[in-house]
Amino acid sequence: MRSVRSTYLRAIGMRLLAGVPVFFLVTFAATALSDLMPGSAAQTILGDSATPEQIALLNAQYGYDRPAWERYLGWLGKLLQGDLGKTAYSQQSVAGLLLNRAATTFEIALLAMFVALLIAVPLALFTATRPGGITDTVLRAVSSTLLSIPIFVTVVILGFLFAIVLRWLPATGWMPLAQDPIGNLGFVALPAMCLAVGQTAYFYRVSRSEFVATLQEDFVLVARAKGLPASYILLRHVLRPSLPQVLTVFGLSMTHLLGGSFIVESYFAVPGIGWTVLGAVKDHDIPTVQGILSLTVLVFVLMFIVVDIGYALIDPRVEAT
Amino acid sequence: MSGSGIQVDRRGPQVSQPTTPARGPEAVAKGRSLLPEADAPTWFAFGFLALLILGAVLADWIPGLAKPNLEVGAFSGPPALTVNQLFGTDALGRSIVSRVLYGARTSLSIALFASAISMSAGIFLGMLAGFYRGVVERLVDLYANTLASLPPVLVILALIAAAGTSVFTITLAMGLLGIGTYARITKGAVISQAGRDYVLAARALGASDVRLLAREILPNLVPTLTAIVPPLMAGLIVTEGSLSFLGYGIPPPAPSWGGMIAGSTDLLNRFPLLIFGPILAIVLTVYSLNTVGDYMARRIDIREGQL
Numbered sequence: 001m002r003s004v005r006s007t008y009l010r011a012i013g014m015r016l017l018a019g020v021p022v023f024f025l026v027t028f029a030a031t032a033l034s035d036l037m038p039g040s041a042a043q044t045i046l047g048d049s050a051t052p053e054q055i056a057l058l059n060a061q062y063g064y065d066r067p068a069w070e071r072y073l074g075w076l077g078k079l080l081q082g083d084l085g086k087t088a089y090s091q092q093s094v095a096g097l098l099l100n101r102a103a104t105t106f107e108i109a110l111l112a113m114f115v116a117l118l119i120a121v122p123l124a125l126f127t128a129t130r131p132g133g134i135t136d137t138v139l140r141a142v143s144s145t146l147l148s149i150p151i152f153v154t155v156v157i158l159g160f161l162f163a164i165v166l167r168w169l170p171a172t173g174w175m176p177l178a179q180d181p182i183g184n185l186g187f188v189a190l191p192a193m194c195l196a197v198g199q200t201a202y203f204y205r206v207s208r209s210e211f212v213a214t215l216q217e218d219f220v221l222v223a224r225a226k227g228l229p230a231s232y233i234l235l236r237h238v239l240r241p242s243l244p245q246v247l248t249v250f251g252l253s254m255t256h257l258l259g260g261s262f263i264v265e266s267y268f269a270v271p272g273i274g275w276t277v278l279g280a281v282k283d284h285d286i287p288t289v290q291g292i293l294s295l296t297v298l299v300f301v302l303m304f305i306v307v308d309i310g311y312a313l314i315d316p317r318v319e320a321t
Numbered sequence: 322m323s324g325s326g327i328q329v330d331r332r333g334p335q336v337s338q339p340t341t342p343a344r345g346p347e348a349v350a351k352g353r354s355l356l357p358e359a360d361a362p363t364w365f366a367f368g369f370l371a372l373l374i375l376g377a378v379l380a381d382w383i384p385g386l387a388k389p390n391l392e393v394g395a396f397s398g399p400p401a402l403t404v405n406q407l408f409g410t411d412a413l414g415r416s417i418v419s420r421v422l423y424g425a426r427t428s429l430s431i432a433l434f435a436s437a438i439s440m441s442a443g444i445f446l447g448m449l450a451g452f453y454r455g456v457v458e459r460l461v462d463l464y465a466n467t468l469a470s471l472p473p474v475l476v477i478l479a480l481i482a483a484a485g486t487s488v489f490t491i492t493l494a495m496g497l498l499g500i501g502t503y504a505r506i507t508k509g510a511v512i513s514q515a516g517r518d519y520v521l522a523a524r525a526l527g528a529s530d531v532r533l534l535a536r537e538i539l540p541n542l543v544p545t546l547t548a549i550v551p552p553l554m555a556g557l558i559v560t561e562g563s564l565s566f567l568g569y570g571i572p573p574p575a576p577s578w579g580g581m582i583a584g585s586t587d588l589l590n591r592f593p594l595l596i597f598g599p600i601l602a603i604v605l606t607v608y609s610l611n612t613v614g615d616y617m618a619r620r621i622d623i624r625e626g627q628l
Contacts, residue, residue, distance in 0.1 A: 022467045036483040148608035150559045152566040153600050156586050164590045259472030263563055281482040289479050300470035
């Protein structure tokens with residue numbers, strides 16, 4: 001028992017270790033971003049009408065006059081105290097702002113992920129057992145078509161359909177989950193649906209090919225020969241060994257979903273991370289952009305740890321790699 | 322007569338083999354396909370891409386086609402049977418057909434240039450990493466992992482926040498972001514090739530590392546790479562489209578698919594037809610590129626199966 005637990009811990013440790021340089025690299029690059037600004041950072045933020053004194057003051061205030069590595073050390077020091085700096089204009093705490101916005105984004109993303117899995121996995125189980133059938137052929141065509149539709153097309157079409165033609169759902173706006181759970185559902189439905197479309201097609205493809213491969217294993221043949229019921233075979237012999245692969249895809253999709261949420265949030269005016277980053281880009285608000293980049297990397301690294309723990313839970317043979 | 326006989330003989334087992342459990346029923350549907358084992362969607366995909374590329378390259382010489390920024394008809398005019406009004410006219414009376422074709426030119430050339438950057442650097446790094454392993458591999462992995470941890474749109478937006486937007490910035494950024502993927506895939510392919518007998522034979526004959534990599538291994542990477550380039554280009558086109566849709570891509574007067582879609586959303590409830598041109602263009606392009614990629618991947622599977 002003890003060795004199994006230490007295996008988990010080692011697996012998690014290795015992942016963290018691999019994630020650490022990635023985290024530092026990305027956050028450093030984010031700090032160095034302001035050096036890319038034409039002229040100086042303050043010049044870009046304040047615009048052409050700013051006086052040299054104002055520019056010098058702002059540069060000094062944000063430390064843009066110091067070299068990137070020095071700013072980075074300062075940023076890291078503050079990070080340890082949970083301080084990500086202040087936003088460029090409203091002078092809000094970046095950490096507080098991001099926590100608030102991240103909750104919205106993750107609610108939508110997780111809901112989309114959940115819906116996608118719920119639709120994709122049963123369909124994939126169904127068609128994997130009947131390859132070449134009508135359902136299989138149709139779903140193959142449908143999934144490859146859906147995978148070709150960029151998210152910015154999906155939002156326009158679904159938004160038009162549900163908010164303008166059918167008038168079932170509000171086109172824009174947001175209601176926090178904590179304030180009004182029912183009202184929240186109305187606002188979350190359309191964004192989550194848009195994210196789920198492509199995700200469902202993707203999950204369907206991956207899990208179907210995974211199931212097809214597993215169905216050809218000898219142990220499935222043996223189970224059939226033993227006369228076990230088909231549903232039992234599907235759940236115990238096919239679904240479970242295929243799960244690690246599905247889980248990996250689940251983890252990898254998180255970055256993809258986050259990318260999609262920029263479009264969805266900007267189109268439906270949902271105050272999440274994507275919406276925030278677009279505002280920050282417009283305002284050249286480097287502290288916010290930096291915070292969002294760090295948060296995204298952190299989520300990515302954590303996601304992989306979760307996936308690894310999931311592996312170990314599903315398959316006790318998994319060892320640290 | 323005998324030639325075709327041999328062909329049938331070779332093709333028969335090759336393609337129908339997948340019916341046995343070894344390959345899976347997946348290939349059964351594909352097995353029915355014609356001469357180069359291309360199915361109808363594949364033919365369509367190649368055809369569409371050929372037409373699109375032709376249209377984009379020759380847009381200047383298509384008789385009667387207006388320039389993309391020229392007013393040719395009514396504001397938000399319906400489709401009509403002239404070259405310029407086939408898909409209608411946009412909110413400023415400009416020809417949607419023309420803007421889609423000129424937009425294709427921009428999208429395709431950005432995707433092409435960005436791919437060229439990613440491929441040349443990615444293949445080079447991937448070959449070094451796969452051949453020498455050790456520290457080089459660690460560094461290449463770190464770069465690839467770092468890029469994989471962030472949505473490309475976020476990275477490009479971050480760069481835009483600092484450096485401002487321009488077609489050059491976007492192309493360069495997409496090119497640099499793609500290096501990791503190419504490096505990772507090349508590395509895997511090199512590792513699988515490096516242990517094969519032909520490499521060993523060449524080494525035994527005294528071939529240098531450079532010769533091994535450039536003359537022996539590189540040609541054998543071509544099939545793998547041809548299968549991944551089309552879907553990755555589709556990804557680039559979508560990324561560029563997303564940026565233009567968000568207003569940070571190709572600057573407005575110039576035509577871009579993403580920008581056209583964003584521009585017509587306000588008018589959607591009055592003129593839903595406006596949006597069909599660019600949507601059809603981007604969806605069919607992405608579909609075709611993915612289909613071509615799938616087809617290439619299938620061909621490699623068959624080739625590798627023969628070995």
